[in-house]
Amino acid sequence: MPWTDSSPTSRIFTQAILNPLTASVWSTTEPTTYGANGLSADTVNVALFNNSVSPDASAAVGSTGYNTGTWTTGNEVTDVTNWVAGGRALASKTYTVLTAGSQTTASGIAFDAADLAGGGNVTIIATFGCLVYDNTITAGTVAKQGLCFNYFGGTQSVTAGTFTIIWDATGVFKFTN
């Protein structure tokens, strides 16, 4: 089921929530080479994908990594120079309380980062969304484990121009209660 048929279309992987995002609540071994300081120290990449992928937040952990499962390089959308295979790294990452909430209103926590642009002018044809993954995880059940995927709302193309991802005001991914 492609981006255009999924619902909702931007999700955190269940296996990423289980481990590594909340691994510290249990005697769970974190993924190989996952940083002692978590995502703050790890390199988190963003790779672009076409509408041939089948985004599934419930996928087995072995199918959530970059170049595994549906997230193969054959479905990746790249620019030859400035948005190459594997994608680009997030900068200025944060993990903070999004909404303090109260006894009667919901609260939230968000992982956010600086908006992400190509390294120069790019030509990108028909990308529908991106995979956000931990590029520091190099081995274990899955390397380059996916954290979440984000839908662009439709097809997006650029010819010899700038391409910038402007993250939602509430973050790259979020938890609310």
Place this chain on the structure above:
Amino acid sequence: MTVLLDGWQDWVCPNCGVSDRTRPLPPNASRFHPCPRLHGLTAPLVRAGTDCKVVAVERGDTLRGETQRTGDDGKPYMAVETVHADGHNDLAVFPGVAVMGGVGGGVG
């Protein structure tokens, strides 16, 4: 005598007219602002003198419970596109925020 040249770059929004002046930036550099004439969306400034138009692109798909950037007209927008006279374009896309579980990011 040495002459010190002080270069600058002027930027302007073709929709609301807001302007800015910076030191020269790389060719692919961008500057953004919340544009009151483009539904309050984050929109690029363009280099002064650029022959282009900057337009908001409505989401091309149904929301299906997703959190998507919304303009001051209440419509969901997925991008702001700069269309240049020579045919090339620039794009700033607004992805949905990834959530856990179902609609709104709560559990289940």
